[in-house]
Amino acid sequence: MKEQIKKAEEKMKKTLSVLSADFAAVRAGRANPAVLDKIQVDYYGTPTPIQQMAAVSVPEARILMIQPWDKSTLKAIEKAILASDLGINPNNDGTAIRLAFPPLTAERRADLAKEIGKMGEESKVALRSIRRDAIDKIKAMKKAGDLTEDDVKDGEKKIQKLTDDYCKKADEMTDAKKKEIQEI
Numbered sequence: 001m002k003e004q005i006k007k008a009e010e011k012m013k014k015t016l017s018v019l020s021a022d023f024a025a026v027r028a029g030r031a032n033p034a035v036l037d038k039i040q041v042d043y044y045g046t047p048t049p050i051q052q053m054a055a056v057s058v059p060e061a062r063i064l065m066i067q068p069w070d071k072s073t074l075k076a077i078e079k080a081i082l083a084s085d086l087g088i089n090p091n092n093d094g095t096a097i098r099l100a101f102p103p104l105t106a107e108r109r110a111d112l113a114k115e116i117g118k119m120g121e122e123s124k125v126a127l128r129s130i131r132r133d134a135i136d137k138i139k140a141m142k143k144a145g146d147l148t149e150d151d152v153k154d155g156e157k158k159i160q161k162l163t164d165d166y167c168k169k170a171d172e173m174t175d176a177k178k179k180e181i182q183e184i
Contacts, residue, residue, distance in 0.1 A: 001138055001147060001155045008134035008159055012127055012166040019123040019170060023177045026112060031064040031101050033057075041080040043073060050077060064099040071095065104181070113178045120174030124167050131163040 024034035033056045040047035050056065054068040054077065068074055074092055081090045081099070091098040104112070138155040141147045147155070 001141065001151055004134050004137050004141075005155065005158050005162065008130050009162055011130045012162065015123050015126045015130065016166060016169055016173070019119060019173060022119050023116065023173065026116060026177065026181070031058045031060070031062055031099070033064065035086060036064075036066075036081075039080050039084045039086070041073065041076050043076065050080070053077070062101045062103075064101070066090075066097040066099070067095070068097075109181050112181045116174055116177050116181065120170055123170045127163055127166050127170065131159055134159045 021034075021037070024032065025037055026035075033051070036050045036056060039050055041050055041053060042048075043053055050066060053070065053073055054066045057065050057067070059065050066077060068077060071094075074094070074097065078090045078092050078097055081088070081097070086099075088099050088101065091100065135156055138147065138152055138159075142149070142152045
């Protein structure tokens, strides 16, 4: 039973780390290299993340600079950024690409806050699904005769507490990201 609880906790940790990565990719008006994480560049027929083919830096608060190690990839990187849903036009000066992040409008902030809320809710659904699976496994162990009724109740309580804790953490992360989005 302890093993089931440990597995459930590991899955819950992973769910929160995925949520954190998703939040990092949300554009909050400031230049953040994480917004490029999901963009793949066609590099000699192989989809390659920008971070593996260029140095990404933040020279100013609202500017992201991408300096490819191989200058011949500038056009491919520019094309990949334009094809992505980033919504920013890359500035290519022949040696580097600059992405200027405009300040967010109030409407865009509201949309992003809704999107963030949805991501937070999806992670809580995943956490509850992990709880259900763990409890089902514990009940199956009882049916097999490995656990007593008291063990099952104890296991259910521990898993429920774990779920409550992780749901609270997901809510805190969501609220913090929404607050960050609302800042001007």
